[in-house]
Amino acid sequence: MQIVPGLHLVDGMGAVVNVYVWERPDGGLTLIDAGMPKDAAKILAFAGTLGIERLDRIIITHGDIDHIGGLAEVQAATGARVICHAVEKDIIEGRQARDMGYGPVARVYVPLMAMVTERFMGYRPVKKVDELVLDKQMLPDGFQVVHSPGHTAGLIALHQPERGILIVGDAFGSRDGKLHMPVAMATPHKDVARDSIRRLAEIKGVQVICCGHGAPVTQNAEARLQAFAASLES
């Protein structure tokens, strides 16, 4: 489904997580996130409708299983370069567990998730990340990186200034047009996450907000984000 000219939401993913495809002016395709392990075939099929040979870059917003599940398979099928924030690299390459904070949830959740993703979902990490990016970096895809930590330490949002597109990963989510904080249990640093949302709300000219979960916000996007940020407790 085309959200705005040049930006597509991969069809047929179901309600779990969103994957986006960006048609670059140079003719290439940039995939943004890679869904669950079972989603790789759907992503490849969708990219095939636009020209699979054009898919040469994959930007990962953050290293959660529902955003990197299909990464290794899509990368192997296309040879695309994999791009993420420097802090997220070891998680995406499977050498470090996701930070869940220091509470009892972390002690149970981290080993449990590793077992579930490997044994039951057949997840394998991508072999290597090719490009590491930092805050404010302008990417050849036309996006500026907005480092938005809190949910994970290396989460990045992507801002496309000419078309007013803001892709936020799980910096926050949308549900029925309302914006909300990322899932509490999987957001170990909520104060940092709130600061990231306030920073995203300072971006001017936002027309479209695309979250990792929930429908894209295409009406009054900038005002809605500003109101959401203002509503957050300090």
Ligand SMILES: [Zn+2]
């Ligand atoms: Zn996440």
